[in-house]
Amino acid sequence: MQAAIGAAAGLALGLVIGWLWPVQYTNTAPAVLRQDYRDDYVVMVAAAYEVEGDPELAHKRLALLDAEDPAAPVVELGERLVAVGGSAQDITHLARLSWALKAITPTLVPYLEGSP
Amino acid sequence: MSGLSTRQVAPVVGLVIGLVLGLVYQWGVAPVELVNTYPALLRTDYRWEWVRMAALSYVADGDLERVRARLDGLDQDDIADAMGALIEEYAAAGHPADTMRRLTALAEALDVHTSAMLIYQHTPGPSLPPPTTPIPSPSHTPTPTPSRTPTLYPTPTLTPYAPSPLQTPTPELTSTLPTLTLTPTLTPTPTPTPPFLHRLELAEQEQICEPGQPERIKVVIRDERGAGVAGVEIWLMWDGGADRAVTGLKPQYGAGYADFEAEPDVRYSLGVGELGTPLITNLRLEPCPDDEEMGSWLILLEPRSPE
Numbered sequence: 380m381q382a383a384i385g386a387a388a389g390l391a392l393g394l395v396i397g398w399l400w401p402v403q404y405t406n407t408a409p410a411v412l413r414q415d416y417r418d419d420y421v422v423m424v425a426a427a428y429e430v431e432g433d434p435e436l437a438h439k440r441l442a443l444l445d446a447e448d449p450a451a452p453v454v455e456l457g458e459r460l461v462a463v464g465g466s467a468q469d470i471t472h473l474a475r476l477s478w479a480l481k482a483i484t485p486t487l488v489p490y491l492e493g494s495p
Numbered sequence: 496m497s498g499l500s501t502r503q504v505a506p507v508v509g510l511v512i513g514l515v516l517g518l519v520y521q522w523g524v525a526p527v528e529l530v531n532t533y534p535a536l537l538r539t540d541y542r543w544e545w546v547r548m549a550a551l552s553y554v555a556d557g558d559l560e561r562v563r564a565r566l567d568g569l570d571q572d573d574i575a576d577a578m579g580a581l582i583e584e585y586a587a588a589g590h591p592a593d594t595m596r597r598l599t600a601l602a603e604a605l606d607v608h609t610s611a612m613l614i615y616q617h618t619p620g621p622s623l624p625p626p627t628t629p630i631p632s633p634s635h636t637p638t639p640t641p642s643r644t645p646t647l648y649p650t651p652t653l654t655p656y657a658p659s660p661l662q663t664p665t666p667e668l669t670s671t672l673p674t675l676t677l678t679p680t681l682t683p684t685p686t687p688t689p690p691f692l693h694r695l696e697l698a699e700q701e702q703i704c705e706p707g708q709p710e711r712i713k714v715v716i717r718d719e720r721g722a723g724v725a726g727v728e729i730w731l732m733w734d735g736g737a738d739r740a741v742t743g744l745k746p747q748y749g750a751g752y753a754d755f756e757a758e759p760d761v762r763y764s765l766g767v768g769e770l771g772t773p774l775i776t777n778l779r780l781e782p783c784p785d786d787e788e789m790g791s792w793l794i795l796l797e798p799r800s801p802e
Contacts, residue, residue, distance in 0.1 A: 389509060414531075420548075
């Protein structure tokens with residue numbers, strides 16, 4: 380009986396310690412960023428592509444968000460920004476990157492040369 | 496064993512077992528959910544990449560406040576290291592002066608300093624246009640830009656977005672995009688002759704041994720006809736510093752002459768104008784053949800013939 384009480388107390392103590400001092404995650408990857416940071420990451424990849432002009436590098440960066448379909452976050456964000464009236468410059472960058480990744484959609488086509 | 500009875504030991508053993516089970520559950524079975532993290536928690540290389548992309552975004556859109564917001568919360572050392580590495584890399588690769596000026600301006604705003612910035616800090620150059628258009632690189636040119644014609648807009652044959660990896664484009668995309676009749680706007684134009692400074696190259700490098708004289712790196716710039724060219728800005732760069740000279744300020748040596756004092760065991764790079772592109776790298780003083788003293792270098796730069 381006393382052993383059971385001790386085990387219960389120990390279990391409770393362990394849970395409290397684990398909750399107060401959780402596993403420290405300091406070496407995280409972009410895939411687990413909060414949604415607004417993920418969006419910002421995608422916008423930055425598209426802007427960097429404007430300067431670097433390297434679709435392979437952009438593809439590699441985007442694969443950190445979605446390894447199976449790296450272009451998907453670009454298209455999804457671009458269409459979302461069009462829907463909510465986001466920055467035309469950001470949409471243009473996203474559209475151009477979508478084009479480079481062969482993932483352009485009708486919604487983004489008008490932005491290939493800039494704001495429509 | 497002395498007086499410890501089972502009644503006394505059991506709670507302690509139970510406590511230890513329970514503690515272990517609790518920690519295993521909390522740390523191993525159901526740990527803290529790894530979602531909704533923020534840039535400061537990224538692995539070091541990803542944090543550097545974040546800084547790098549933020550800086551390149553500034554080159555593209557010129558929005559300083561946006562960069563500050565993106566870098567907010569990151570360690571200043573990380574920012575300084577990543578920015579410094581980016582600027583050094585871009586300077587060494589000979590990226591356009593406007594790009595370098597923007598990066599340098601951003602670095603100064605972020606209180607980051609690196610030797611490759613020195614050239615752009617002291618050469619204001621032309622005013623920067625709003626960065627609304629992309630800066631295409633040679634590898635970017637094949638990307639067609641559609642003209643804004645009625646045929647550009649989607650036709651019924653345009654298939655909805657079909658996610659596809661870059662390496663294996665789906666047939667729909669490759670077969671559908673041409674139906675948009677996108678017209679590349681890249682119109683071939685005659686290639687203009689590059690400016691004089693862009694065409695300068697190393698024509699001759701000669702070691703000069705002058706016993707008792709301080710070691711120097713002497714530079715002579717000549718035009719196509721062999722005449723010295725005055726007023727050309729020359730940069731001597733080394734790890735942690737840079738020096739600037741202008742040809743023609745010592746007319747006794749000719750209109751195209753300028754020189755720098757140099758130190759042994761230092762690797763120098765030599766650049767001309769505001770381009771920041773080193774024409775000569777890994778330049779260092781070497782001992783004279785018949786003497787233990789170091790020799791100076793005489794470097795002749797001439798423009799290559801326009802192609």
